[in-house]
Amino acid sequence: MLTVSKVDVIFGSWTSVSRKSALPVLEELNGLMFYPVQYEGEESSKNVFYTGAAPNQQAIPAVDYFLEELGVEKFALLGTDYVYPRTTNNILDAYLKSKGIAAEDIFVNYTPFGHSDWATIVADVVALGAGGKKVGVISTINGDANIGFYKELAAAGVSADDIPVVAFSVGEEELSGLDTTELVGHLAAWNYFQSADTPINAEFVKAWKAYAGENRVTNDPMEAHYIGFNMWVNAVTQAGTTDVDAVREKMWGQKFPNLTGGMAEMLPNHHLTKPVLIGEIRADGQFDIISQTKEVPGDAWTDYLPESAVLTSDWKDLGCGMFNTETKTCVQMTSNY
Numbered sequence: 001m002l003t004v005s006k007v008d009v010i011f012g013s014w015t016s017v018s019r020k021s022a023l024p025v026l027e028e029l030n031g032l033m034f035y036p037v038q039y040e041g042e043e044s045s046k047n048v049f050y051t052g053a054a055p056n057q058q059a060i061p062a063v064d065y066f067l068e069e070l071g072v073e074k075f076a077l078l079g080t081d082y083v084y085p086r087t088t089n090n091i092l093d094a095y096l097k098s099k100g101i102a103a104e105d106i107f108v109n110y111t112p113f114g115h116s117d118w119a120t121i122v123a124d125v126v127a128l129g130a131g132g133k134k135v136g137v138i139s140t141i142n143g144d145a146n147i148g149f150y151k152e153l154a155a156a157g158v159s160a161d162d163i164p165v166v167a168f169s170v171g172e173e174e175l176s177g178l179d180t181t182e183l184v185g186h187l188a189a190w191n192y193f194q195s196a197d198t199p200i201n202a203e204f205v206k207a208w209k210a211y212a213g214e215n216r217v218t219n220d221p222m223e224a225h226y227i228g229f230n231m232w233v234n235a236v237t238q239a240g241t242t243d244v245d246a247v248r249e250k251m252w253g254q255k256f257p258n259l260t261g262g263m264a265e266m267l268p269n270h271h272l273t274k275p276v277l278i279g280e281i282r283a284d285g286q287f288d289i290i291s292q293t294k295e296v297p298g299d300a301w302t303d304y305l306p307e308s309a310v311l312t313s314d315w316k317d318l319g320c321g322m323f324n325t326e327t328k329t330c331v332q333m334t335s336n337y
Contacts, residue, residue: 002031008242009034009232011225016040016084023048032244034232036224038168038190040087044300044313044321047244049231049251049270051224053191054298055091061276062166062189063092063138065291067099070164072136074105076125078149081110085140088168092138094304105133115145118152125163126156137165146170150182160185166278172217175285183281191274192223192259193287201259217285227264227272230256252316262295269313269321271298 001007002025010026010033013019019035026033026047038053066072075096079085089108096106107128109121129135141149146167153165166187172194175183194205194217204226208218235250236242254266258274265273273295279287300321301311311331313321320330 002026002029008032008244009247011036011229013037014221015082016087017082019048020083030244032247034225034228036221036228038220040084041091041300041302042087042305042308044269044271044315046248046270046315046321049228049266050298050300051228051272052221053274053276054271054300055088055302056299057191057274057276057296058168058189059088059092059138060095060304061293061296062168062187062278063095063099065187065189065278066136066138066164066166069291070136071134072164073101073133074107074128074135075101076107076109076128076135076137077140078121078125078137079108079110079140080115080142080145081112082142085110085142088140089138091302091304098304111141111145113143113145116148118149122149122152122156122158126158129163135163137163139165139167140169141167142169146174147178150186154182160187170281171219171221172285172287173219175281176215176217178285180281180283180285184283186281187290188279188281188287190220190277190279192218192220193277193279193289194218195279195286195289196260196277198259198261200257200261204259223259224272227256227258231264231266248315260292264295267297268316269298269300270315271300273297 014037016039023045031047033048034051035048036051038058041054077089079089093106166189168189170188205218231254235247235254238250239246251266252268256264258264260275262275275295276293277289278291280290282288300313301308303309310324310326312323312325322331324331
């Protein structure tokens with residue numbers, strides 16, 4: 001796309017694996033990508049704007065909700081076996097321990113893409129509550145494997161009241177067309193839901209359905225791209241060119257209304273400010289929004305891993321995505337590829 005089609009900007013890729021595969025090419029050829037999906041953080045490239053959530057805008061607030069609102073005392077961190085769940089769960093493991101959760105009260109398990117045999121894992125999760133402590137599941141399970149997981153929970157007689165699940169990869173699109181009977185009451189954490197009750201969102205949903213069909217739904221990554229694209233257009237307009245270096249400088253500080261009633265801002269670390277929403281799955285595949293925060297600044301480097309706590313990202317003033325605040329030096333991010 002960069003060398004043959006000479007594109008000015010790329011909006012996309014879906015997984016962290018695909019983004020990390022593209023990073024060396026983007027940086028070598030000075031391309032520009034807007035990445036719209038929630039991800040594990042621990043990255044800040046000069047050539048990428050991260051419009052999806054960092055862990056402090058999704059995963060950590062979801063854990064806080066479990067701790068503070070639901071009284072969860074034991075945690076099952078269940079994920080698909082690839083970089084996003086593993087890194088996110090490393091951060092959550094450290095965060096939970098910082099909150100006083102004992103190591104023996106944290107169960108971590110990874111399964112391959114498309115995993116279908118959930119009986120043993122669900123039994124292990126149920127067994128966590130044998131001592132009477134409240135159990136909650138933090139799910140970074142991706143794709144079709146979610147169907148089997150929720151079905152097995154239901155088959156085991158486990159309701160959302162018994163063991164709540166909060167998912168980071170289950171949204172409106174994943175639920176569309178499914179029988180959601182067995183998912184009702186479970187939760188998801190995102191920065192946007194189609195059910196957001198704002199005039200701007202009503203217009204957005206109406207326009208999308210008119211274009212794509214009445215049965216099609218919106219979701220969080222769509223909002224992220226909507227914000228990112230409009231910011232890019234405004235930056236190009238202000239720069240008077242689509243040149244990547246010129247546009248990048250105009251992106252810092254760009255503001256654009258999100259669809260939930262607030263204002264998104266692009267930070268010098270190439271992450272957005274975003275509200276955190278907790279939604280409860282309804283029978284119709286939509287979400288009841290039961291919690292919403294004010295805008296939270298995206299953090300490229302988590303405070304809960306020692307090697308990351310000393311790092312900051314500032315492309316505007318420091319010209320560095322991996323600046324060590326103790327040594328006052330800029331570290332190259334090549335080890336992350």
